Amino acid sequence: xxxxxxxxxxxxxxxxxxLTYGRWLAxxxxxxxxxxxxxxxxxxxxxxxxxxxxxxxxGHHFTSIAxxxxxxxxxxxxxxxxxxxxxxxxxxxxxxxxxxxxxxLVVSLRNRxxxxxxxxxxxxxxxxxxxxxxxxxxxxxxVLAIFGxxxxxxxxxxxxxxxxxxxxxxxxxxxxxAVHRRGGRLLGPSLLALALMYGTVWLGAGCPGLExxxxxxxxxxxxxxxxxxxxxxxxxxxxLLAYCYVASVLPVWMLLQPRDxxxxxxxxxxxxxxxxxxxxxxxxxxxxxxxxxLQLVAPMINLEPEGAPPILPFLFVTIACGAVSGFHCLVSSxxxxxxxxxxTDAQPVGYxxxxxxxxxxxxxxxxxxxxxxxxxxxxxxxxTGTALWQEIYANWTKVTGGTAIAAFVVGSGNMLxxxxxxxxxxxxxxxxxxxxxxxxxxxxxxxLQRYVVQELAGTLLGSTAGKPASAASAFNxxxxxxxxxxxxxxAVLSAFGLALLPAPGKSWSYDNLGTxxxxxxxxxxxxxxxxxxxSLIVIAFxxxxxxxxxxxxxxxxxxxxxxxxxxxxxxIRRWHAGGSLGLAAVAAGMLALEAWMVxxxxxxxxxxxxxxxxxxxxxxxxxxxAAKRRTGRPQTLSEG
Numbered sequence: 001x002x003x004x005x006x007x008x009x010x011x012x013x014x015x016x017x018x019l020t021y022g023r024w025l026a027x028x029x030x031x032x033x034x035x036x037x038x039x040x041x042x043x044x045x046x047x048x049x050x051x052x053x054x055x056x057x058x059g060h061h062f063t064s065i066a067x068x069x070x071x072x073x074x075x076x077x078x079x080x081x082x083x084x085x086x087x088x089x090x091x092x093x094x095x096x097x098x099x100x101x102x103x104x105l106v107v108s109l110r111n112r113x114x115x116x117x118x119x120x121x122x123x124x125x126x127x128x129x130x131x132x133x134x135x136x137x138x139x140x141x142x143v144l145a146i147f148g149x150x151x152x153x154x155x156x157x158x159x160x161x162x163x164x165x166x167x168x169x170x171x172x173x174x175x176x177x178a179v180h181r182r183g184g185r186l187l188g189p190s191l192l193a194l195a196l197m198y199g200t201v202w203l204g205a206g207c208p209g210l211e212x213x214x215x216x217x218x219x220x221x222x223x224x225x226x227x228x229x230x231x232x233x234x235x236x237x238x239x240l241l242a243y244c245y246v247a248s249v250l251p252v253w254m255l256l257q258p259r260d261x262x263x264x265x266x267x268x269x270x271x272x273x274x275x276x277x278x279x280x281x282x283x284x285x286x287x288x289x290x291x292x293x294l295q296l297v298a299p300m301i302n303l304e305p306e307g308a309p310p311i312l313p314f315l316f317v318t319i320a321c322g323a324v325s326g327f328h329c330l331v332s333s334x335x336x337x338x339x340x341x342x343x344t345d346a347q348p349v350g351y352x353x354x355x356x357x358x359x360x361x362x363x364x365x366x367x368x369x370x371x372x373x374x375x376x377x378x379x380x381x382x383x384t385g386t387a388l389w390q391e392i393y394a395n396w397t398k399v400t401g402g403t404a405i406a407a408f409v410v411g412s413g414n415m416l417x418x419x420x421x422x423x424x425x426x427x428x429x430x431x432x433x434x435x436x437x438x439x440x441x442x443x444x445x446x447x448l449q450r451y452v453v454q455e456l457a458g459t460l461l462g463s464t465a466g467k468p469a470s471a472a473s474a475f476n477x478x479x480x481x482x483x484x485x486x487x488x489x490x491a492v493l494s495a496f497g498l499a500l501l502p503a504p505g506k507s508w509s510y511d512n513l514g515t516x517x518x519x520x521x522x523x524x525x526x527x528x529x530x531x532x533x534x535s536l537i538v539i540a541f542x543x544x545x546x547x548x549x550x551x552x553x554x555x556x557x558x559x560x561x562x563x564x565x566x567x568x569x570x571x572i573r574r575w576h577a578g579g580s581l582g583l584a585a586v587a588a589g590m591l592a593l594e595a596w597m598v599x600x601x602x603x604x605x606x607x608x609x610x611x612x613x614x615x616x617x618x619x620x621x622x623x624x625x626a627a628k629r630r631t632g633r634p635q636t637l638s639e640g
Contacts, residue, residue, distance in 0.1 A: 069321025326531025
């Protein structure tokens with residue numbers, strides 16, 4: 001089957017899923033109401049709660065959930081064959097992942113924009129809330145440490161992506177100010193921002209095409225890129241986490257939201273370019289029509305690749321983002337639910353974003369399964385086709401480093417060259433895509449960790465002091481952690497502390513600092529997927545208490561509890577046998593916490609059918625909201 005046909009079939013399936021299952025969930029199950037008062041209106045503070053245009057929220061949500069997960073996971077899982085990877089992405093995203101993301105978003109919307117951990121406490125019990133918050137804290141800690149390393153690695157491997165990524169920051173601040181405060185509309189600033197961002201990609205690639213003008217600008221940029229490639233990983237991690245601190249404490253409309261939005265414009269157009277390149281390569285061959293045919297060089301099915309774990313259950317842990325991911329429940333309930341201006345926006349933002357991420361995962365499978373066969377002369381001169389693929393994917397360990405990301409960048413770049421884009425520019429476009437996805441996930445994860453730290457500190461402060469948190473001493477360190485600056489500082493410093501450690505098996509040296517996120521990274525895949533199962537428990541209880549059909553959450557919940565738990569048990573046995581006792585002990589502790597939550601849910605299940613939870617104080621429309629509804633006039637420029 002041709003690579004192009006795979007993409008076309010996948011796009012058709014995803015579109016049908018949105019128009020059928022997604023619409024049924026929105027209209028028949030949750031009965032989304034366009035007139036319902038949402039948290040962004042009732043609790044608006046212009047920092048976290050900001051009613052916003054659905055296009056902007058979609059951009060924020062999509063770029064936040066689609067980090068490097070839908071790139072690394074499929075690029076690894078293709079070792080079991082492209083067919084299992086494609087099937088899991090399509091079935092998982094339509095029936096589990098998109099349903100999960102949209103459902104958590106709706107449940108949070110109807111619970112004053114609370115995070116999924118807080119909602120778990122209301123729908124189940126306070127013990128589950130505390131356990132959930134601890135798991136979220138741990139998962140986000142790993143995300144912050146590892147994504148800092150991932151972005152730093154991209155900068156070192158593809159330094160032409162560095163300048164565009166950082167120049168996005170002033171562009172984002174400008175568009176945030178233009179739209180939110182100055183009465184601007186989205187269309188004009190969006191088009192200008194998109195043009196500027198692709199201009200920065202051209203600049204970062206060394207200004208290809210300006211050689212006739214002496215090339216001094218390109219030489220200067222290439223010199224800067226060489227300096228970037230020489231910066232140590234830990235230095236980049238420090239810079240990135242410092243940026244994340246600023247992005248977390250600033251009002252969401254000023255930097256986080258507009259940066260995610262303009263990134264989404266660039267990333268979606270980059271995906272369109274990749275599809276165009278795929279089409280050109282499928283009909284005319286490789287770069288600039290050189291005749292090298294585009295064909296699937298990865299096997300259809302390979303159940304026993306060298307050094308790889310068994311396909312069951314590890315396929316469902318390796319491909320997380322792109323099919324279903326527990327991290328998405330944090331974005332849905334942590335930031336997106338505080339920005340939606342209308343309940344009906346939940347379908348395109350929650351369900352639609354997940355399906356677009358699945359489409360990205362399909363493109364990754366095609367890029368590393370076919371595009372890479374067009375050649376990788378920098379690393380593997382003279383090799384093409386199946387011989388090149390077998391060289392790159394010789395064994396699992398060889399691909400699990402930065403090779404999977406590099407294979408996607410090169411494979412996609414090869415397809416972009418088929419439509420006449422310069423080779424360096426093509427790699428820059430895809431490198432910026434990867435770094436931008438990771439960057440938007442990193443800054444969103446920092447803000448989410450801030451929420452979790454504040455909620456957890458507030459809970460512990462109240463319980464340890466024996467009185468309300470507001471009455472506790474201002475000098476109590478937990479009191480300090482309930483503030484935005486204190487919680488954010490804890491988030492970035494703890495992540496930096498973990499990142500500074502050397503990776504497993506590496507000695508303490510200047511070159512190895514900054515890779516510490518890799519210590520706990522083996523835990524993240526299974527833990528992240530178990531988190532999806534646990535958030536599906538919350539969704540199931542929401543449905544159960546209202547007499548709504550629970551099967552749509554219970555069936556995927558059981559699958560997402562069994563498969564990652566099975567994988568984690570196998571990992572614990574392997575780590576124990578290999579002497580990684582600390583990792584095995586942490587994994588066993590995480591598994592025990594999650595088992596505790598499952599037991600709590602099972603004991604409570606028969607007692608709450610049709611019994612609504614205690615109602616929180618419902619959001620009340622303010623006078624200006626009522627006026628907006630009577631006149632149809634937008635309340636804020638962000639809404640317009």
